[in-house]
Amino acid sequence: GAPSALLTPFFPPFFFLPPCAAAEPPLRWEPRCRQQLRHLQDGARIAARLPPRLEGHWVSTGCEVRPGPEFLTRSYLFYANRLFKAYQFYYWDPSCREPSYSLVIKGKLRLRQASWITRGATEADYHLHKVGIVFHSQKAMREVASWINQTSSEGCSGFLPPGRTWASGALYELLSAKS
Template identity: 40%
Template sequence: MIVVQTARSNGLMSPDLNGPNWGPGSECRRRLRRLQGGQGIEAVTPPDLHGEWVSSSCETRPGPSYLTRRYKFHSDHSFTFYQFYYSDHQCQSPAYSYRIRGQLTVGGLTFTLDGANEAMYELEKVSLTVFQDRFAMVLARQLNGSCPGMVEPNQPLAIFRKYVVLDNSRDVVQIDCTPGLGFTMNELQLIRQEVYQRRVENSGIVRRSESLYLGDIHTDFGQRVIYRSKGYQTPLRRYDDDSEVRTVMAWGSY
């Protein structure tokens, strides 16, 4: 967060808006413009989620864990999400992934954060696939912590096999082994969509991009399932609004 204080008797100086940190095009100037209401930045209320949203870079969550997200919202209020986790901070070595299906209902504005909407979600099916041996045993123990016997004792998960860890389908016995994994989608309880328009220098072209802010994740592994977000994660970008977001999709869905 950037706090701007103007010069007063306490001796604090106002920022140099022409300097390298605050000059045109700088990150500080961009954030300041957004804090002040911004030029060309608009919150979409209610959010128009239909379509595909992806990470614009490798993300870090408490743990630490490294991931990219690929979220698709359908016109019937259902969603299909992919979370790809990696063993390195550059998101180049796939470790495991989740495929998530469910339903989302967006509500009204929340008092938690300005311009954000509350939402309710229901998970229908979550599956887990492991790609590295070093994670296979750890995840097997975590699964057995919620669903004893799902994996043979002291046996790792099979590499590249899809394990259904949550299933609320009406035609099957309902299972939910996600608590032991620390898996939750409570980030969907807080949603803010922004549209940003900027004019390309020396041209009449106006470029438009869209960002999707979802709720933050608790730093304590054991608190994540019950935590209600008070801030945002790194925003997702609408997949079709700028070719640069395609570079993070290092490997596709399965």
């Protein structure tokens, strides 16, 4: 089957302004949940858009840490026709200051249903059309090539023949649906 992923939108936190020292009542922002609850108590209804509207630019708000550990930032562009373009930037350090390599990914999403596991998320299948990689150092090239060549049971042995190197900063195609 097609790979699955969970997509969760990011909503910025709400800010509270400290009470003013003036005699006037203080200005304060309510958190979205309290504001929505108040509207519900007043008889308003909340409707969820299904399927969710994903179009637009989604960007990491900071350095993400994945098991391994992996350190990355992401930038995704979702289009109305369900095509997407993703940039994943990998780093050597947990503050995402020392770049290792980047992936450029193009594909198409098929949204499925609301997630039973993650509140507010939607399950999706994705089909990759193209995947490219850009190395930011010789060390990154050696490490990724070694990792790929070790997965020989998956038909990747010899992906980068011994003694061959790639140029740092150049885009190399790893997958193309046309080939």
